[in-house]
Amino acid sequence: MTDLALSNRSVAGLVEPARVPDSAPRVPAPSRWGRWTGNLILSVIGVAFALPMLWLLLASLDSHASWSIELPNFTLANFQAATASDKLQSLWNSFVLSGVATIVSTTASALAAYALSRRRIPWKGPILLIVLFLSGVPMSILIVPVYQMFAQENWLSIMPAAIFLGVTAMPFEIWLIKNFMDAIPIDLEEAARIERANTWQILTRVVGPLALPGIGAGAIYAFVNAWGSFIVPLVLISDPNQQPGPIAIYGFIGAANVRYGDIAAFSLLYALPVFLLYAIMSRLFTGGFTLGGAIKG
Amino acid sequence: MATMNASGAPAEMLPFGGRQDVPQRKRLDVERFQWGSMVLLLPALVLLVLLFLIPVGYAFFLGFTNLRLVGPTALSYHFTGLANVRQLLHDNVFPLSVELTAIFVVGSVVGTVIVGLALALLMRTANGLIRILVGGVAVVAWMMPAVTAGMTWYASTTAGGTFGTLLGLSSSDFLHSQPLLIVTLANTWSQCGFAMLVFAAALRNIPSEVIEAATLENASRVQRFRMIMLPLLRPTIVTTVLLVTLLTLANFSLIYIMTQGGPGNSTNILPVYSYQQAFSFNNLAYGALIGDVMVIIATMFGFAYVRASKVRV
Numbered sequence: 001m002t003d004l005a006l007s008n009r010s011v012a013g014l015v016e017p018a019r020v021p022d023s024a025p026r027v028p029a030p031s032r033w034g035r036w037t038g039n040l041i042l043s044v045i046g047v048a049f050a051l052p053m054l055w056l057l058l059a060s061l062d063s064h065a066s067w068s069i070e071l072p073n074f075t076l077a078n079f080q081a082a083t084a085s086d087k088l089q090s091l092w093n094s095f096v097l098s099g100v101a102t103i104v105s106t107t108a109s110a111l112a113a114y115a116l117s118r119r120r121i122p123w124k125g126p127i128l129l130i131v132l133f134l135s136g137v138p139m140s141i142l143i144v145p146v147y148q149m150f151a152q153e154n155w156l157s158i159m160p161a162a163i164f165l166g167v168t169a170m171p172f173e174i175w176l177i178k179n180f181m182d183a184i185p186i187d188l189e190e191a192a193r194i195e196r197a198n199t200w201q202i203l204t205r206v207v208g209p210l211a212l213p214g215i216g217a218g219a220i221y222a223f224v225n226a227w228g229s230f231i232v233p234l235v236l237i238s239d240p241n242q243q244p245g246p247i248a249i250y251g252f253i254g255a256a257n258v259r260y261g262d263i264a265a266f267s268l269l270y271a272l273p274v275f276l277l278y279a280i281m282s283r284l285f286t287g288g289f290t291l292g293g294a295i296k297g
Numbered sequence: 298m299a300t301m302n303a304s305g306a307p308a309e310m311l312p313f314g315g316r317q318d319v320p321q322r323k324r325l326d327v328e329r330f331q332w333g334s335m336v337l338l339l340p341a342l343v344l345l346v347l348l349f350l351i352p353v354g355y356a357f358f359l360g361f362t363n364l365r366l367v368g369p370t371a372l373s374y375h376f377t378g379l380a381n382v383r384q385l386l387h388d389n390v391f392p393l394s395v396e397l398t399a400i401f402v403v404g405s406v407v408g409t410v411i412v413g414l415a416l417a418l419l420m421r422t423a424n425g426l427i428r429i430l431v432g433g434v435a436v437v438a439w440m441m442p443a444v445t446a447g448m449t450w451y452a453s454t455t456a457g458g459t460f461g462t463l464l465g466l467s468s469s470d471f472l473h474s475q476p477l478l479i480v481t482l483a484n485t486w487s488q489c490g491f492a493m494l495v496f497a498a499a500l501r502n503i504p505s506e507v508i509e510a511a512t513l514e515n516a517s518r519v520q521r522f523r524m525i526m527l528p529l530l531r532p533t534i535v536t537t538v539l540l541v542t543l544l545t546l547a548n549f550s551l552i553y554i555m556t557q558g559g560p561g562n563s564t565n566i567l568p569v570y571s572y573q574q575a576f577s578f579n580n581l582a583y584g585a586l587i588g589d590v591m592v593i594i595a596t597m598f599g600f601a602y603v604r605a606s607k608v609r610v
Contacts, residue, residue: 034422034518035422035423035424038419038422038423039419039423039424039427041415041419042416042419042420042423042427042428042431043427043431045412045415045416045419045431045435046427046430046431046434046435049431049434049435049438049486049489050434051453051459051460051463052438052449052450052453052459052483052486053434053437053438053449054453054459055449055452055453055458055459056445056449056452059452066457067451067452067455067457067458068452068455068456068457068458068462069452069453069457069458069459069462104344107340108340108341108344109341111337111338111340111341112337112338112340112341112342114337115334115337115338116338119330119331119334119337120329120330120331120334121330121334121338122330129599129603130350131345132599132602132603133592133595133596133599134345134349134350134353135540135543137349137353137547137592137595138546138547138549138568138571138588138591138592138595139547139549141353141356141571141585141588141589141591141592142349142352142353142356144356144359144575144581144585145351145352145353145355145356145359146348146352149351149352163344163348164348166344167344167345167348167349168349170341170344170345170349171345171349172540172543174341175536175540176495176536176540179532179533179536180498183499183502183532199333199337213498213501214498217494217495217498220440220494221491224439224440227440227442228440228441228442228443228444228550230442230443230444230550231549231550245442246442246443246444249444249445249448250444263448267442267444267445267448267449270442270445271437271440271441271442271445277440
C-alpha cells in the first residue's frame with residue numbers, strides 16, 4: 001500500500017504542484033514594516049531592470065525610431081513588417097531549433113545527472129571533472145572544428161545544428177541537475193527501492209517529480225541557450241530558409257537603411273515565448289514540495 | 298503492488314535458513330556498480346565525446362599550427378610548435394585583455410550573486426503582484442537573446458539614451474566614457490534572473506522546520522539568514538559563482554554587439570580578442586591559441602570550485 005501512496009503523492013506533485021497541502025506557513029511572516037520595506041526594495045530593483053527595455057517598447061511603436069529615447073509617433077507598421085512571412089518562418093525555425101536542442105540535452109543530462117548523483121560509477125571523479133571542464137569551454141573555439149566536421153558529413157542543416165546546440169548546453173545542465181538531485185534526501189528513493197520499484201519507476205515517480213524544478217531550470221537553460229544563439233546557426237545552417245530569429249534581426253541591420261522600429265518590434269515578438277516559459281517556470285517553483293513532511297510520513 | 302510481488306514470490310517461499318538462494322545483487326545496503334548505470338550515462342557520453350570533446354581537442358591542436366582564414370596556409374596548414382606561444386608572450390594587447398576580462402568577470406559575478414540572492418529572498422515575503430512583475434522582468438532580461446540585449450543596452454546608454462535622458466545628461470555617451478562599467482552592468486543585468494531562479498529553488502529546499510525552530514528560539518531575521526540560510530545555501534552559492542564565472546568568461550555576443558571590443562581596446566576581453574584575431578585579422582590559429590588560454594583559465598576556476606565545495610568526487 002505504501003508505494004501506492006507514494007506514487008499518488010508524486011503524481012499529485014507533478015500535475016498540481018501548487019495544491020500540495022501545507023499547514024504551517026513556510027516563511028515566518030515579517031512585520032508589516034518589514035514587508036513594506038521588502039516590497040519597496042524589490043520594486044526599485046524591478047524598475048532598474050525594466051528601464052533598459054523601455055527603448056524596445058517605445059521604438060517598436062515609433063514610425064521615426066532611432067537609437068535615442070523619445071515619445072513615439074504612434075504606428076503599428078513596424079509590427080506589420082516584423083510579421084512578414086519570412087520573419088514568421090524564422091521564428092518557427094527558432095522554435096524547432098530550440099525545441100530539439102532542449103529535448104535532446106535535457107533527456108540525456110537528466111539521466112546522466114541521476115547516475116552521477118546516486119550510482120557508483122567507475123572514474124566518477126574524472127568524469128565529473130571533464131564535464132566541469134567542458135562547461136567552461138567558450139563556444140567560439142568550437143565553431144571552426146565543428147564546421148569542418150559538419151561540412152564533411154553534409155550536416156549543414158537545422159537538425160544537426162539543433163543537436164549540436166543541445167550538446168553545448170549539456171555540461172552545464174548535468175551539473176545543475178546533479179546539484180539539485182544531490183540535495184534530494186535519498187530516503188524516499190530507498191523506501192521506493194525497498195518496495196521493489198525498478199529504476200524506471202524510481203526515475204519517473206520519485207526522483208523525476210522531486211527534481212522537477214531542477215530539471216525545469218536545466219531545460220529552460222537549454223532552450224534559452226539555443227534561442228539566443230547567433231554564431232552557431234549562422235555558421236552551421238547553410239539554407240537561408242532554415243535560419244532562426246537572431247539572423248533575421250541581423251538581416252534588418254544589414255538592410256540598406258537601418259529600420260530601428262522594425263528591429264525593436266521583431267525583437268519584442270522574439271521575446272514573447274519567454275513570457276510563456278516564465279509562466280511555466282513560476283508554476284514549477286511556486287508549487288512547494290514538502291520534502292520534510294514526505295520523510296516523516 | 299501485486300505485479301511487483303509476483304517476481305519476488307519464490308524467494309519469500311523459502312525457509313528462513315535459505316540464505317544462499319537469495320542472489321547477492323538483491324542486497325541494498327552496499328552500493329555497487331550496476332551496468333544499468335552505463336545505460337543512463339550512455340546518451341550523454343556519446344553526444345559529449347562526439348560533438349564536444351573531439352572538437353575541443355582539435356581546437357587545441359589548431360592553436361599550435363599556422364592555419365589562417367585565407368591565403369596559402371588556409372588549407373595546407375601544419376604544426377608549428379611554440380611559434381604562436383612566442384607571439385603571445387610579446388603581444389601587448391594580451392595582458393590588457395586578461396586584465397579587462399578579470400574586472401569584467403569579478404564585477405559581473407559579485408553583482409549577479411548579490412542581486413540574485415536579494416531578489417530570491419525578497420520574493421518570499423513580497424506582495425503577489427510585485428513578485429510576479431519583478432520576477433518576470435528579471436527573467437525576461439535573462440532570457441533575452443544576446444543580440445536583443447546588446448542592442449537594448451546600446452540604445453539605453455548611448456548619447457540620447459534612456460539613462461542619459463533620465464539623469465538630465467542626454468548628450469553624454471556613457472558607452473563611450475565608461476565602456477567597461479556599462480558592459481559589466483549589462484552582463485550582470487542579463488544573468489541576475491538566472492541566479493534568482495537557482496537561489497529560489499535552493500531556498501525552497503531548506504526544510505521549513507529548521508527556520509521555524511530558529512524562530513521559536515527568538516532568532517532575528519538577520520540571525521536566521523546568517524546562521525541558518527546562508528550555511529545551507531553555501532553549496533548553491535559556490536555553484537552559482539562558478540557557473541556565472543564560466544558564462545561570463547565565454548560571453549562573446551553581448552560585448553561584440555555593444556562595443557566590438559572598443560573604443561580602442563577598452564572592452565577587448567579574451568573571447569572578443571580571440572574572435573578578432575581569428576576572423577578580423579584572419580589569424581585562425583592564433584585566435585585558437587587565445588581560446589586555449591581561456592579554456593585553461595576556466596579549468597583553473599573549475600579546480601578551485603572543486604576544492605571550495607568539497608564536491609564528493
